[in-house]
Amino acid sequence: MGQTIKVGLMGLGIVGTAFVQALSQYQSDEHLFSEKIIEVKKILVRHPERHPDIRSRLTTNARDILDDPEISVVVELMGGMEPARSLILEALKGGKAVMTANKEVVAQAGREIWEASRKARAAFYFEGAVGAGIPVIQGMRRGLTGNRVQSIAGVLNGTTNYILTRMTQEGLGFSEALREAQHQGYAEADPTDDIAGYDARRKIAILATVGFNTWVSPEDIQVDGIAGITQDDIAYGLSQGWVLKLIATARRQHDTMNIAVRPTFLPHNHPVAHVSGAYNAIWIEAEPVGNVMYYGMGAGGKPTASAILSDVLQSVRDLNGPYQEFWSIGRHPKLDASGNIRGMSYWRLEVVDRPGTLAQVADQLAKHGLSLRSVYQKPLLGGHALLFLVHHKCAEHLWRTAWTSIAQLPVVEHVGSPVAIWESEQEHSDH
Amino acid sequence: MGQTIKVGLMGLGIVGTAFVQALSQYQSDEHLFSEKIIEVKKILVRHPERHPDIRSRLTTNARDILDDPEISVVVELMGGMEPARSLILEALKGGKAVMTANKEVVAQAGREIWEASRKARAAFYFEGAVGAGIPVIQGMRRGLTGNRVQSIAGVLNGTTNYILTRMTQEGLGFSEALREAQHQGYAEADPTDDIAGYDARRKIAILATVGFNTWVSPEDIQVDGIAGITQDDIAYGLSQGWVLKLIATARRQHDTMNIAVRPTFLPHNHPVAHVSGAYNAIWIEAEPVGNVMYYGMGAGGKPTASAILSDVLQSVRDLNGPYQEFWSIGRHPKLDASGNIRGMSYWRLEVVDRPGTLAQVADQLAKHGLSLRSVYQKPLLGGHALLFLVHHKCAEHLWRTAWTSIAQLPVVEHVGSPVAIWESEQEHSDH
Structure with missing residues (x-):
């Protein structure tokens, strides 16, 4: 057989254990690309005594993985920001390919990691960070x-x-x-x-x-x-x-x-x-x-292990090829946080059930320029009622302001969370 | 800019036209991997007079593509078995990467194409052959x-x-x-x-x-x-x-x-x-x-063009790397055509509505070892009735034989197509 790729695994919880099993199953099957053998050489854990059967591969010291020149691929499955973030950065700087399913690290520190990956021309994969095994x-x-x-x-x-x-x-x-x-x-x-x-x-x-x-x-x-x-x-x-x-x-x-x-x-x-x-x-x-x-x-040991395994096999396949940049941070687009996006939303109001209540609500809506698409009133016990209303499309900052001002009306006891209406339901509702 | 990749396109129907447009759109956007320029150098068509605006790139002779050493990628969008199959084989033998959305050729001649691809170490991609743009x-x-x-x-x-x-x-x-x-x-x-x-x-x-x-x-x-x-x-x-x-x-x-x-x-x-x-x-x-x-x-010019474009970009990305074999024909498994698979099915029988009809049907089922899960009779005009029946799980060859023998009963006027029952509905029905 050919080349042996040595992997350093950080974390042996539910996903880590499922990954080790899935890798072993994969290599015992007759499969593609089997000319390369992938071996989990070292596993970073906090409690080696919990895994007596594989004791010889365990370590509590991350340096045993980071400083091992034989290890070309690092799989981070510890979760949480630190020390995961620092270990990923250090592994990349050392030229090792890194896979993770850590959504905190990818979401919060992704930019810095991407820069480190690019600089070192070391691959960084994170399929498991979103939707577990969904590719x-x-x-x-x-x-x-x-x-x-x-x-x-x-x-x-x-x-x-x-x-x-x-x-x-x-x-x-x-x-x-x-x-x-x-x-x-x-x-x-x-x-x-x-x-x-x-x-x-x-x-x-x-x-x-x-x-x-x-x-x-x-x-x-x-x-x-x-x-x-x-x-x-x-x-x-x-x-x-x-x-x-x-x-x-x-x-x-x-x-x-x-x-x-x-x-x-x-x-x-x-x-x-x-x-x-x-x-x-x-x-x-x-x-x-x-x-x-x-x-x-969207979660679970085996589905997430699938994502990690696929990332590892991809990276192994790409090891001899040119560095491939899968994740590019370009110049656009920018996030618009101004609330200008137009949409419909639904609100549930618990109101005092007496003459003039609906007029006050409708008055506030009109003041903020909101137009009603539908309203439905359901009586409650004790002189109260529920109002279910849906407004026509308008800019989000407008309806959020209207929602807040309606919540402050004396006749309104409680306002439920606004619920957005899916885009395709809104097509014929532009007012 | 960097390298220019020259593509030969065979066929300029709905998908071919959508592909040319999608490629042009892609390259005018700011995108990844834009250091490589992809140029459709020649297009094989039957009726060049229909495309006067791009006349200079058109040819009616496949040799203009196959024999052009500058062309490293061939996109086959002619459809049908011949000449598509022969042209694909020849392009691969010449070391060109080939993409197709031609399901006839992939399904019928796939094995031979796979062997040619492997021998020449020239990539063969066919994402568009199933489910159009669904990757x-x-x-x-x-x-x-x-x-x-x-x-x-x-x-x-x-x-x-x-x-x-x-x-x-x-x-x-x-x-x-x-x-x-x-x-x-x-x-x-x-x-x-x-x-x-x-x-x-x-x-x-x-x-x-x-x-x-x-x-x-x-x-x-x-x-x-x-x-x-x-x-x-x-x-x-x-x-x-x-x-x-x-x-x-x-x-x-x-x-x-x-x-x-x-x-x-x-x-x-x-x-x-x-x-x-x-x-x-x-x-x-x-x-x-x-x-x-x-x-x-699952069909259409633009969705299929998406698959072709993705295949072309993949192959361009892989051009400098090692040959990657995406489609491996191993030794197993073999097709079991013996009808041993167990399942439930539903049948609709149009029968003569008189005493003893159901008994005759039930008798035939019993003779073939089929057990009924449910039966429902609906009266029709003219002394006829519909029988809707679902049998418990059994081997397919058994229920197919029973179905045929029931269709021959004199009291049975007509038997509708059998309808399979989705696996998960069958779990508690093993008799």
Whole structure:
């Protein structure tokens, strides 16, 4: 047989273990490119005593990997910012190819890593950082090479999608669905990062960076989470033929792009509306291909191991070829955070049910230049009512201001989270 | 700027024209890898007088491309077997990289082309031959590298999917939906190749070849078309929560694989059930990634041009690197054409409505060892009735024999096409 490629693995949790197994399975099968043998030479762990069967390959010292000239590929699966970021940078500076599934590092420190990769001409791959095994980074970089990506929209967080699916299919309330997700292992004890949309925000930042050849910092992206979503919202949507999902979108227009993470109503016959449970999907509009969707499990040891394995095999294949720059940060487009993007949104207001209430709400809307598309009132016990309203397309900063001022009206007890309306539902609604 | 890559294009129909435009658009944008300029130097056409604006680049003689040492990449977009097949072989023998979207040539002559490509170490790409712009070949070869593909199931023919979608959503009959498809340009004047499933069969042969590293000849694949499907079948399925699609499947078990093209009932909440109109989708089960789906337009000039453009850019990128063999024909698995695959199917029988009819049908089923899962009788005018029956899982050769013998019973006037039941619906039905 031919060349042996030596890999240094950092982290042996669920994904690391699944990667080692998948690599071994791959090499025991009869496969392509088998002239190269890939060997995991050293594994950085915190608790070597937990893995007595492979003790000889374990180390607690990262230098054993970074300083080993035989190791040409480093797989970082520790998670979190530090020490992962520093180790990745150092490995690249040492000329080693690096693979990671660490979305924090890619989203927050991606620019610096990209520069280090470029400078050292050492490959950096991160397929597993978005959508686990769904080959969407490769998909944009290779499969859709030559296309101009116009928009990316995705169900990128399995936890919130599981919760919203259960609320939609079983009529559960938010808290009940969240508890169930925690019980099933789909949500953390502190679920804030998922529920508030921060996880989806990091992923859409990465996808926009790759799709638009630019650099997007997650902190600059507007995010609305799903903590304020109730069964009333879900049920109202279903009555309109809409399904509620947490959608991360990135859209390019000329030299600017708009990126947001928002609860969104999709038409029930849209393919993304049928992405259920812990699955993820990425919907891409590009020229000339049109609409393309990638779908698969968005988390988990084995799906993420698939992404890492594919990245490792790619990099091994490319080792003898010229340095290939998969991730280019160009000069455009720039993020438009001014709220100029036009769209429709839905609001749920809990109001005091007495004459003049609707007039006050309508008056505020008119003052801010918003035009109503639909309004529906549902009586509640105790002299209260729910108002479900959808306004026609207008600039986001306008409707956000109107929403805030309506929340302050004395007749309004509570305003639910705004829910965006999926673009294709808006086409005939420009006022 | 750097190197100029010269391309010879064979065929300037809808896809060829869209490719030239997409390439020009790509190169006028600010893009990656722009250090290489790609120039379409010569275009083989039959009627140069139809393209007066680019007359100087046109030729009617293939030798002008094959014998031009400056041309390193040949794009074949003529369609049909000959002369396309011979020209591809000759271009490869001359060391030129070849791209095609020609599913006939890839499916029928793929093995011979693969051998020529390997011998000459000249790249052969065919992303556009299946699912137009959906990057599924790249997806399996690159994005899912390292995975073991277990099954591939797809909606691979836009014409039949358009017809079935209209029958499902609008309640149209088959002939009416077909006429509409012809009127919309989705179906040919002679629609046999699509309706009978031959087009889908070529595509699943290509996907199985790529996914399983083997060689599959389309002629060996069992195919049932949709010409016998009626509104009664569609409506019965909907009453069970099932959606009817023409599904091409390839499944590997140990050293054998089963491949078929069949009308199939899918559970309405399955993502593939929502692939509507002229869209295509490919559902892949692989280890370790799990389930992955690729979705997009399955035909058309621009989507196919996207695939060609991506193949050309890949090949240009790889020109300086080592020869990469993307398509390997290994030793396994072999096609199992013995009909041993177990499954459920649905049949519609038009019978004479008199005492003893059901007993005769049930008797025949029992004789062949088939067990009924469900039966529903619907009265018709004129002393006739429809019987809708679904049998439990059994080997395909058994239920095909039973189906034939029931069709010959004197009380049975007509038997509709059998419809397969999607695998996941069958899990608890093994008798």
